[in-house]
Amino acid sequence: MQSRSPAPRAGRPRSATVDAAILAATREALVELGWSKLTLGDVATRAGVAKTTLYRRWAGKNELVVDAVAELFDQLELPDRGSLAADIEGVVLQFATILALPEAKSGLMAVVAEATRDEALRERIRASVVDRQKRLVVEGRARAQARGELPLEADPGSADRTVDLIFDMVAGAVVHRTLVSAEPADEEWVRSFTRVLLHGLGS
Amino acid sequence: MQSRSPAPRAGRPRSATVDAAILAATREALVELGWSKLTLGDVATRAGVAKTTLYRRWAGKNELVVDAVAELFDQLELPDRGSLAADIEGVVLQFATILALPEAKSGLMAVVAEATRDEALRERIRASVVDRQKRLVVEGRARAQARGELPLEADPGSADRTVDLIFDMVAGAVVHRTLVSAEPADEEWVRSFTRVLLHGLGS
DNA sequence: GGCTTTCGCTACGAGTCGTAGCGTAATGCC
DNA sequence: GGCATTACGCTACGACTCGTAGCGAAAGCC
Numbered sequence A, B: 001m002q003s004r005s006p007a008p009r010a011g012r013p014r015s016a017t018v019d020a021a022i023l024a025a026t027r028e029a030l031v032e033l034g035w036s037k038l039t040l041g042d043v044a045t046r047a048g049v050a051k052t053t054l055y056r057r058w059a060g061k062n063e064l065v066v067d068a069v070a071e072l073f074d075q076l077e078l079p080d081r082g083s084l085a086a087d088i089e090g091v092v093l094q095f096a097t098i099l100a101l102p103e104a105k106s107g108l109m110a111v112v113a114e115a116t117r118d119e120a121l122r123e124r125i126r127a128s129v130v131d132r133q134k135r136l137v138v139e140g141r142a143r144a145q146a147r148g149e150l151p152l153e154a155d156p157g158s159a160d161r162t163v164d165l166i167f168d169m170v171a172g173a174v175v176h177r178t179l180v181s182a183e184p185a186d187e188e189w190v191r192s193f194t195r196v197l198l199h200g201l202g203s
Numbered sequence C: 001g002g003c004t005t006t007c008g009c010t011a012c013g014a015g016t017c018g019t020a021g022c023g024t025a026a027t028g029c030c
Numbered sequence D: 001g002g003c004a005t006t007a008c009g010c011t012a013c014g015a016c017t018c019g020t021a022g023c024g025a026a027a028g029c030c
Helices: A016-033 A040-047 A051-057 A061-075 A084-099 A102-115 A119-147 A156-180 A187-199 B016-037 B040-047 B051-057 B061-075 B084-099 B102-115 B119-147 B156-180 B187-199
Strands: none
Touching: A016 A040, A016 A051, A016 A061, A016 A102, A040 A051, A040 A061, A061 A084, A061 A102, A061 A119, A084 A102, A084 A119, A084 A156, A084 A187, A102 A119, A102 A156, A102 B016, A102 B102, A102 B156, A119 A156, A156 A187, A156 B102, A156 B156, A156 B187, A187 B156, A187 B187, B016 B040, B016 B051, B016 B061, B016 B102, B040 B051, B040 B061, B061 B084, B061 B102, B061 B119, B084 B102, B084 B119, B084 B156, B084 B187, B102 B119, B102 B156, B119 B156, B156 B187
């Protein structure tokens, strides 16, 4: 996740077990303590490693939590349910389920807030979390176009903007509903949301 | 903002000037330092007051920043531009302009993240920031219904859910665009967004 | 004028930060 | 097997922030 090079060629390699233990301990601490009271010393203790080991792998709290939260979104999938509406409802419900986890709630928004002043962190979030989900939009849109449910767009630049717009609308609405309004994005809400997204407010 | 009772009846009253200076200093510190590096001692120094004065008025960093950010949203208005589409575009652009300020970006999302573990803080955000904007949705919707642009809803419970849904979709999309995607919610984007919101993806 | 509350200042223990230094353990290369 | 190299655990450290307490002085209401 944080290392690109596969093999540094000599010496004792870093333990993958330790990596997993640290990330799991981070999520556990997020649940129990939340973002602001989470300390790296505490995470190290929970993971059964030395604090120095943690600092050798991650630059700080921000980077660590991004990686810990990013793993939560790895399970997102887009099964073909036969129609665009059903596909959207399915993936939005998955997203809402993950976002309902306390470790996702307190962790994700905190790092997004920090990322407003840290370009590198923003890029890390984009790569680890955002782009992974954006693929779902691209895929679902292509499927719907193949079914004839959505119009084709010739200009690739225009198509990119549409994908970005849809993504911001879907992810934004679910995040806002879950975190700011603090209400569950349950099946009823998702159905209403999907109807507006597909047919507009007037319908 | 933080005091409900108008007059505690005796002794020296709290200086309103000091209140304003502290909130302004908080926003200034948010711009320069961001959320995580902002300290109350620093804010007190910037405002020219003692740290103890600050702690007498606010319970902590969270509450202080909520009040400091809430003031930014006081200027939001909903001028009648003649059509629902124009009304939406106008207010969304205002919202986007405020959200583009660094003090709003780093402050707002940070307190939202903290609010996931703090019911009282969530309520404070709702009262100071969210409800104020939700009125705009209610008003704009009533206007559009009077114009015949939106269908009337007989059931008040259903109408409330619709308002909440619209609010989450509008605010969520702008926030996500600005903070997560880190792209400006400019006029072109707002126009595209309004079109989808009103007529759906198929149009 | 007298009462009450605010305010500035100083000082404090507690906790966290991120790093350095050292000895030991584990691995790859020859 | 031996050796270089790196990871790891542990301890200790100065610097910083936290939130509070205690004091004297100032400012407003009766």
